[in-house]
Structure formats: C-alpha cells, structure tokens
Amino acid sequence: SQQGEEDPQALSIQEGENATMNCSYKTSINNLQWYRQNSGRGLVHLILIRSNEREKHSGRLRVTLDTSKKSSSLLITASRAADTASYFCAPASNTGKLIFGQGTTLQVKP
Amino acid sequence: GAVVSQHPSRVICKSGTSVKIECRSLDFQATTMFWYRQFPKQSLMLMATSNEGSKATYEQGVEKDKFLINHASLTLSTLTVTSAHPEDSSFYICSAWEFPNSPLHFGNGTRLTVT
8 A cells, every 4th residue: 555654753843934844655556645644633635646747836835746756845935823734745646545644843933 | 714613612421431522614514534543642643534425544553343433424523432341531623624625624632531
C-alpha cells in the first residue's frame, strides 16, 4: 500500500512567515493529495496534483511534485494563526484508497 | 462543494452495547466510502472500504464482525460497532470518493466513548 511520509513532524513559526512541508512516497501514483486536519475534526482537502503536473497553486498554497524523486512539498505563504493544524499528504492510485502517515503538525504563533 | 455529513458527532455508550454511525454524501454520489479511526495524537488508520451493494473490504487486523459496514446506497454508508468495549473508544471518520482522480471528502468524525 502507498503511504506518504511527511517531514518535519512538527513545525512552529510566527504569523506572516512561510511554512514548508515535505512528503516522500515509494510507489507510482495517479495523483498526490494534501489535506489539513484541525483538532477534533475530519480532514479537509487542500490540493490534488496529478502525476503529470509539477506545480499547482491555490490561494496561499503552492504544491510541487517531483515524480522522479517521489516527493512533494506544500508551501503555505504568509501564514496565519488559523493555519495551525496537522497536514497530511496522500499518494493516490486509481482506487481512491488513501493511507495516511503521521502528518506535520504546524503551529502558527500570533 | 462536496459535503459529507457524519452522525452522531459524539456518542457515549455502555460496554456491551452497539453503536451505529452514519455517513452521507449530501450533494454527490459516492462510488466508494472509506472508514478510518484515529487515536489521540495519531494518524488516521484505514479500517475498511465499502462499495454500494457489495461487502466491505476490511484492512488487516480489523474485525469485520465487530465493525459492521453497510453501504445501502450511493449516498449512505453506516458503521456499526457491535458489543463495544472501552478499547473501541476512538475517533471514527468516514470519507466518500466520487470518481477517479477526485479527492476524498471527509465527514467531521464521531467521537465514541465506551464506558
């Protein structure tokens, strides 16, 4: 089964700074997805990047994908206290099934 | 956007009783639904995959007789925790998948406490 491994496990920054999280995986993929989870809530989908795409933007989020290195990164620019959450990457095949790693816990200090 | 409704959000039950959790896709039809559980400060663990009208596929180590999954329609899946015990206390989260190369849409989870 494919699972993403996020790095770092924890990240603490000041409001206004940028946050970068990395993801590595081991198998071939159809796409790679990033999710956010606020404490005690379900996951919220952030961005889906297909295997033939190298970069994708959504508001303050920028995701890159390097399939040759089997890695992805999520950049959150101009972070806000509300961005405090856990972030997960999920490499996906054509079944929809996602296996989640430990995630990156981001704390944004006001 | 795609919305998944999960009920109840919290439930407390006594040991030995059964609890049913519902997961509904409100504005789309879900090809597949997935059930996860999450312990405090841990990641989500996939329990099972369910497709409408067929038996659920359980992940290794998940007791199918304990966690009964019914996927009655393209918009509704239920998870029943049978004969619950305190060790079943956890956060259960459902998700729904609409079509290939689409993301999962998650419910807000159910906090189950077994006393």
